[in-house]
Amino acid sequence: MIEYITGNIAELTPAYVVIDNGGIGYLLNTSLFTYEQLAGQTSARLLVHEVIREDAHLLYGFSSERERSLFRSLIGVSGVGANTARVILSSLSAPELESAIASGDHARLKKIKGIGAKTAERITVDLKDKIKPQGNTLIEQPQFTSAAYDEALAALLALGFARPQSAKVLKSIFDKDATVKVEAAIKKALSML
Numbered sequence: 527m528i529e530y531i532t533g534n535i536a537e538l539t540p541a542y543v544v545i546d547n548g549g550i551g552y553l554l555n556t557s558l559f560t561y562e563q564l565a566g567q568t569s570a571r572l573l574v575h576e577v578i579r580e581d582a583h584l585l586y587g588f589s590s591e592r593e594r595s596l597f598r599s600l601i602g603v604s605g606v607g608a609n610t611a612r613v614i615l616s617s618l619s620a621p622e623l624e625s626a627i628a629s630g631d632h633a634r635l636k637k638i639k640g641i642g643a644k645t646a647e648r649i650t651v652d653l654k655d656k657i658k659p660q661g662n663t664l665i666e667q668p669q670f671t672s673a674a675y676d677e678a679l680a681a682l683l684a685l686g687f688a689r690p691q692s693a694k695v696l697k698s699i700f701d702k703d704a705t706v707k708v709e710a711a712i713k714k715a716l717s718m719l
Contacts, residue, residue, distance in 0.1 A: 528585070532571040538564055540681030540712055543587060545570060554587030555608075557597075557615035558681075558709050563589035577608050584608065592620050596657070603652045605645045613685060614638055617716045626650070627657045639687070639719045675700050678711040687719055695719055 533547035572587035588594035600611035635646035
């Protein structure tokens with residue numbers, strides 16, 4: 527099993543990063559939190575979780591052990607797959623997710639795309655005794671780029687959302703605030719889709 531991958535960042539999007547290690551490009555699916563940590567960097571060391579299926583060999587990359595641990599806890603819950611766990615970690619920061627689980631706040635989890643009432647309740651019931659809030663860590667926000675809309679749309683499409691709905695939601699977000707950062711736009715869009 528791969529524990530981590532270190533190398534140069536060959537490609538970085540809000541949904542995945544390609545790490546060049548020894549001439550091999552490893553595509554690692556990431557959350558918005560990890561994307562925020564990698565923005566502006568030329569190289570990275572990402573912790574890895576492998577998902578091996580009959581039809582695919584997928585890698586998920588994390589900038590912190592805290593996020594990888596939450597991801598692994600989430601996919602251990604019946605009905606929560608790797609992509610759903612990634613959407614959850616893109617919608618809520620680690621402290622917010624830990625707080626929602628610890629307090630049994632299924633309503634907050636239900637607001638996330640793809641999470642129904644039963645799944646939200648199952649997550650809080652299954653993980654309440656396993657996950658404890660660890661305190662907050664500040665994340666420096668990356669600077670706005672002129673291609674923020676396109677990047678946010680690409681991320682939503684990579685997460686499996688339909689183009690028409692994604693474009694409509696993002697347009698309303700950027701119409702209200704043309705200087706919104708990519709990560710903030712995606713988070714808002716995830717709560718609206």
